Amino acid sequence: MTVTETGVVRRLRGSGATVADRGMVVALTVAVTAALFALTGHDPIAVYRSMFQGALVGPGLVTTVQRTVVVVGLSLGLSFAFRAGQFNLGASGQFVLGGAAGAVVALYCPGPGWVVVPLALLAATAAGALLASVPAVLFTGLSAPVFATSLLLNYPALSLTSYLITTWLKDPSSDLEASRPISVARRIPALAPAHSELGRFLNSVFGQRNLLTLFGSELNWSLLVVVLILAAVLVIERRSALGFETGLIGLNPRMAGAVGIRTGRAIVLALALGGAIAGVMGALVVLGAHYRLIDGGLDGTGYPITALLVVMLARNSSVAVVVVGFLFTAIGVGGQEVERDYGLSSYVSTVVQALVVFLVSMRLTTWRPRLSRARKPVGEVES
Numbered sequence: 001m002t003v004t005e006t007g008v009v010r011r012l013r014g015s016g017a018t019v020a021d022r023g024m025v026v027a028l029t030v031a032v033t034a035a036l037f038a039l040t041g042h043d044p045i046a047v048y049r050s051m052f053q054g055a056l057v058g059p060g061l062v063t064t065v066q067r068t069v070v071v072v073g074l075s076l077g078l079s080f081a082f083r084a085g086q087f088n089l090g091a092s093g094q095f096v097l098g099g100a101a102g103a104v105v106a107l108y109c110p111g112p113g114w115v116v117v118p119l120a121l122l123a124a125t126a127a128g129a130l131l132a133s134v135p136a137v138l139f140t141g142l143s144a145p146v147f148a149t150s151l152l153l154n155y156p157a158l159s160l161t162s163y164l165i166t167t168w169l170k171d172p173s174s175d176l177e178a179s180r181p182i183s184v185a186r187r188i189p190a191l192a193p194a195h196s197e198l199g200r201f202l203n204s205v206f207g208q209r210n211l212l213t214l215f216g217s218e219l220n221w222s223l224l225v226v227v228l229i230l231a232a233v234l235v236i237e238r239r240s241a242l243g244f245e246t247g248l249i250g251l252n253p254r255m256a257g258a259v260g261i262r263t264g265r266a267i268v269l270a271l272a273l274g275g276a277i278a279g280v281m282g283a284l285v286v287l288g289a290h291y292r293l294i295d296g297g298l299d300g301t302g303y304p305i306t307a308l309l310v311v312m313l314a315r316n317s318s319v320a321v322v323v324v325g326f327l328f329t330a331i332g333v334g335g336q337e338v339e340r341d342y343g344l345s346s347y348v349s350t351v352v353q354a355l356v357v358f359l360v361s362m363r364l365t366t367w368r369p370r371l372s373r374a375r376k377p378v379g380e381v382e383s
Helices: 003-014 020-040 046-058 058-081 091-108 113-142 146-166 197-206 211-218 222-239 241-251 253-258 263-290 305-316 318-342 348-361 365-375
Strands: none
Touching: 003 146, 046 318, 058 091, 058 113, 058 211, 058 222, 058 241, 058 263, 058 305, 058 318, 091 113, 091 146, 091 241, 091 305, 091 318, 113 146, 113 263, 146 241, 146 318, 222 241, 222 263, 241 253, 253 263, 263 305, 263 318, 305 318, 305 348, 348 365
């Protein structure tokens, strides 16, 4: 790696909020939300205890991990565009269109399940990549802003999927606006189903309510897919030419073009890869959780907006995406528990998430480096 590349990598890794920033944000968020709870007549400590237990204890932890898998996958896809300096707001459409493509293949493609499931995931990957490539091409060819075109493309994608579900894919035997169920052989199986040998072993040794037993029966192989996606993203970002090029474009697109980087090609690839990941995540939800394509089922999960908040907070760090994705998902699951226990709206979790992103964006400790630079002796060269 050259000296220039090393400097860019350092800037990319240091572009996020500092540890001090995050510590102050956590403290302020806890204080502000505690004040909000108190104003509504609730004990903040009791509310926080309910949120913690609902998200991180027993079955609540299993639910949190289940949802984290999807949020992290979508966040990794969005991070490609953000790394290249593009604000991609099209995750919802890519997520839904990928789920629709995967469902169609799973429902109508002939062949055994072990062949059809990979084909469904490939179809979802292609659908998400194709939709994400449109705003990229419009940006590189016509200078149309990605944030606007990607957002607008969500609407035709959602409308097309809804039309297909209510007409061609509609299950005539059900009152639901949904496709017919996907056969068991074409679903994403659990890690250790209760009826399997491993599931029975875990149940006999640890008990039905033990976390290991619950994880085995409730989590499916989507977890492995997301782990593989994370590994691929890390390799691309840190060991590939595309990772270096998109990072440099995100820092300074003019300089990237001046040194010979084909910025248009890199941006198209970055958005297409991100869309492919969003598409495959949609198929994983349909084949691994819903087991049918439901009108509004994918868009109504809230996964895309949570993933957007996660990426805004995690910045250019894929490892931070995993950590922040888990924390944000836990806040969402805990908010549902608070709603059940205290009658508070579950949207309190969205308020907490947005507050965290807002406070981090303020970079609360930026005065510290400025002060340290001001105290440097005269004549000292800044590195």
